[in-house]
Structure formats: structure tokens, C-alpha cells
Amino acid sequence: MPASPDDPYRDLMLASFVNLANQASLDELGISLVVGGSWVTGQLIGARSWFEGLARSLDQAGAAEGFGDVIRMVGASVYPSDSEREAAGELADDPPLPAFLHLRDAHVIGADGRAVPSTGGFLRLRVDEVAAWMLGRIGPVGYQPPPPV
Numbered sequence: 001m002p003a004s005p006d007d008p009y010r011d012l013m014l015a016s017f018v019n020l021a022n023q024a025s026l027d028e029l030g031i032s033l034v035v036g037g038s039w040v041t042g043q044l045i046g047a048r049s050w051f052e053g054l055a056r057s058l059d060q061a062g063a064a065e066g067f068g069d070v071i072r073m074v075g076a077s078v079y080p081s082d083s084e085r086e087a088a089g090e091l092a093d094d095p096p097l098p099a100f101l102h103l104r105d106a107h108v109i110g111a112d113g114r115a116v117p118s119t120g121g122f123l124r125l126r127v128d129e130v131a132a133w134m135l136g137r138i139g140p141v142g143y144q145p146p147p148p149v
Helices: 012-022 047-060 067-078 082-087
Strands: 029-035 038-045 100-109 115-126 130-135
Touching: 012 029, 012 038, 012 047, 012 100, 038 047, 038 115, 047 067, 047 100, 047 115
Parallel strands: none
Antiparallel strands: 029 038, 029 130, 038 100, 100 115
């Protein structure tokens, strides 16, 4: 069935990579995206891993006690694992098209070629906002993202 004009455009190839990451069928993957005319680069990770990483980052930054746990609960609620969905009787045959992709160690590449923020961050991005993409990170020669925690 063709999409209606009101439906957001979804790149099925990009959606496939996002679904593989969300299902933990794919290790994290360096990816670069054009969003709003700027390049964004980072490590594509599964949504559940992203929520866990964001929560851990908030815990380390001294966020209000329990806030990281709230982020973890939101991730578990919105992105349950296959075993959690199966236990709830909700296991679907085909995953839906993802609405969001998740990056860790994300940077926006400025017009001067510098990465902002310099330390990278956690980015949640609507898939339909991506105008173009490529596998691989944009960065200085030899750049290696920090290992996942």
C-alpha cells in the first residue's frame, strides 16, 4: 500500500540498520547523517542501549537521585526486549518501521570541520529527518570512538 502524502518519508535501508541495532542483531556501527543541512556523526546503537547509556551518563553527572532509573524504565517500557515482549504475549513477526535512531558519541560537524561537542554525546533523532547518510564516521584520520561502557 503506497504511503499517503501525510506520511513521513522513511528510508527503508536506514530503517533496516536501525531495526538491526534495536534488536541487538548488529554491534554498534559508525554512521554519518545529513540533518538540516549539517553532518551528524556517531555510533548507531540500539534504543535500549541508548537509554541505558544516557541513564549512566546522568548518574555520573550527578543528576537528581533516581532520575537515571526513570530513564532506564522509560527505555524498558518503550523498547522492550524480545524476551520481555514474548513474556507479555506481544512478539510480532516483523518489527515496525522505527521512528527514531539512537547515536552514542555523537557530534555535529561544523562548517569549519570541527566536531561539537568535543566529547560527543547521546543523540536521539527522528529517522524521517535524515536527508542522506553513509556508513562510517566523519572525523579526524585515525579517530576511534570510546569503547561502550
